[in-house]
Amino acid sequence: MKPSRWYRRGPGSPYRKLQSLRFLVTRDRQAVRGFVSRRDLLDSALDRWRLVRRFIHVTNHVRGYHTLGEMLRVTAAILERRRRGCLTVVEAGAGFGGSTAKLSLAVAAAGGRLVVFDSFRGIPPNDEVHESLDGRRVVFRAGAFAGRLAVVRRAVERFGAPEVCEFHKGWFEDTVSGFCDPVDVALVDVDLLSSTRTCVAALYPRLRPDGVLFSQDGHLKAVVELFADAGYWASLGVEPPVIEGLGRDKFLRLEPPQKRDLT
Numbered sequence: 001m002k003p004s005r006w007y008r009r010g011p012g013s014p015y016r017k018l019q020s021l022r023f024l025v026t027r028d029r030q031a032v033r034g035f036v037s038r039r040d041l042l043d044s045a046l047d048r049w050r051l052v053r054r055f056i057h058v059t060n061h062v063r064g065y066h067t068l069g070e071m072l073r074v075t076a077a078i079l080e081r082r083r084r085g086c087l088t089v090v091e092a093g094a095g096f097g098g099s100t101a102k103l104s105l106a107v108a109a110a111g112g113r114l115v116v117f118d119s120f121r122g123i124p125p126n127d128e129v130h131e132s133l134d135g136r137r138v139v140f141r142a143g144a145f146a147g148r149l150a151v152v153r154r155a156v157e158r159f160g161a162p163e164v165c166e167f168h169k170g171w172f173e174d175t176v177s178g179f180c181d182p183v184d185v186a187l188v189d190v191d192l193l194s195s196t197r198t199c200v201a202a203l204y205p206r207l208r209p210d211g212v213l214f215s216q217d218g219h220l221k222a223v224v225e226l227f228a229d230a231g232y233w234a235s236l237g238v239e240p241p242v243i244e245g246l247g248r249d250k251f252l253r254l255e256p257p258q259k260r261d262l263t
């Protein structure tokens with residue numbers, strides 16, 4: 001017998017909507033308040049609040065692996081750069097399309113394009129065994145988060161802005177690595193150290209001088225070690241970035257060091 005809709009917990013369920021409401025008044029409250037009060041982003045507080053509501057609508061209907069606060073931080077970075085000719089936002093790691101739909105709404109509001117990379121068949125086979133910052137063992141099973149391209153497209157068509165999206169299907173080594181355009185904002189949520197290494201190596205050196213890259217994998221000790229390793233950045237031919245949250249947070253913000261004014 002199929003469980004009644006009141007007992008279901010997945011996308012579209014009443015449980016899910018209640019959870020969103022609960023997070024809105026607890027975990028994400030500060031982030032939402034901060035975002036809605038940012039007068040420099042969009043024309044009015046009502047427009048900013050509408051965007052937040054659309055994000056919550058996506059959360060209620062599409063499985064996602066991020067918090068509203070995290071997506072609002074990326075969105076703020078995108079909107080700060082709006083109306084810039086050829087604004088390019090990159091997402092590496094789309095999952096089932098929840099983050100993609102939200103990013104597409106932000107990019108549509110800013111005027112630009114969203115370039116999305118994923119295998120669309122989940123995590124690749126790997127033998128990585130991780131330890132998280134709180135000492136837990138973490139493994140990523142091959143095939144986990146396998147949101148097919150058709151599923152992600154459908155999520156974006158129903159809840160996001162498909163007209164700004166460009167999808168690149170395949171292993172990062174064969175796709176992101178060949179990406180040559182200047183990048184304004186990048187979001188890398190790829191779980192594996194090898195995938196982080198590949199995406200950051202391809203995208204970070206392509207950031208515009210005021211660009212920013214976010215990583216959702218700062219809870220893994222191996223990722224912290226990679227980002228703290230000056231040799232890694234030297235091998236990419238760049239200076240080590242300024243990293244907010246390293247060794248403390250799951251969600252990291254990486255920016256090129258500002259050139260010091262020597263005059």
Ligand SMILES: C[S@@+](CC[C@H](N)C(=O)[O-])C[C@H]1O[C@@H](n2cnc3c(N)ncnc32)[C@H](O)[C@@H]1O
Nearest residue numbers: 064065093094095099119122145171172189195
């Ligand atoms: C945690 S999920 C992304 C979740 C999504 N950002 C969200 O918040 O809903 C990680 C994604 O990275 C992708 N991925 C990881 N390593 C990859 C690789 N080497 N090549 C292509 N895709 C990869 C997986 O297919 C998966 O969709």
